[in-house]
């Protein structure tokens with residue numbers, strides 16, 4: 001006998017470690033920008049599996065490429081070369097202008113690699129082992145110990161202290177607070193170009209440019225976390241390209257494989273030649289043929305289907321619609337964001353609005369307790385933005 005949605009939820013709560021308070025729905029399949037639960041209820045998806053599914057669900061070319069790779073070879077280990085990894089690295093270099101790529105299995109792991117590269121770079125310069133990293137308050141970089149240590153939200157860190165140590169937190173968009181953290185020990189400054197989980201906060205251009213100048217002056221490495229804001233979401237392949245501020249190391253994941261777990265950290269030749277060497281870093285799965293076949297196809301489809309141009313066409317419309325909602329409801333305090341990464345700041349918790357939207361067939365997520373986050377598939381159309389805005393309007397009117 002088939003289990004019902006409710007039975008699966010009950011079974012899940014018996015079998016899975018309870019590290020999430022999940023929405024009470026079992027998602028079953030996707031089509032375009034819509035998801036369906038086990039009961040067949042349809043949802044417009046403005047979360048994309050947390051900014052992952054950039055191309056929408058069941059993009060035929062993407063599915064075909066993965067199936068073909070599955071029939072050929074899924075895994076080899078990094079003791080050998082494989083064609084998809086070479087192709088994916090070349091394509092990623094081309095769109096980023098970075099020089100060296102290391103593929104990981106997740107975003108957190110890309111952050112781990114970036115931290116190790118920065119520490120090794122500094123170690124090779126002075127042989128010391130007390131180097132510091134400056135990270136930002138309200139940042140989010142992942143849940144592994146290194147990534148957690150640079151995550152600027154004490155709530156995530158507290159129970160797991162001590163972290164890796166030698167981390168200082170500065171305030172985002174406050175250059176003086178960064179300056180007050182800098183010392184001879186500083187090896188890297190790490191930030192999200194647009195903060196995601198911390199509340200959809202873009203870096204200001206002057207701030208980013210000042211960081212770049214500071215890093216150049218003192219040979220500190222600038223690490224930009226593009227895991228959420230990268231891959232076209234802000235209207236450039238990587239958000240830093242909009243600012244004209246190139247990092248020394250950048251991290252990427254989420255939409256990189258559009259659903260297949262894959263991340264990467266990339267660096268300039270200067271860092272590549274003076275940091276991690278053979279034996280310094282590794283991963284069993286990282287850069288395996290299946291994951292890299294996904295990366296290749298995603299980057300091909302971005303180009304072939306003009307995904308970034310589309311983001312630039314449709315994101316103004318999303319901003320307009322969200323601004324109209326912000327103007328209509330007093331409890332919506334502000335809109336902020338960049339491209340198809342937007343947030344509405346509420347004067348109270350976002351959770352009831354998200355629940356009500358879900359009821360009405362719209363999937364949204366939050367970014368911090370009071371902020372509604374909008375990270376739809378990048379292929380979203382103006383018509384679908386309208387559909388979202390109508391549902392959201394209904395929910396806010398009801399909740400008022």
Ligand SMILES: *Cc1c(COP(=O)(O)O)cnc(C)c1O
Pocket residue numbers: 106107108109111140141142143192196197225226227228229253254
């Ligand atoms: C999601 C995210 C991470 C962590 O990625 P995982 O794949 O969940 O480990 C790191 N940085 C940013 C900015 C993110 O949004």
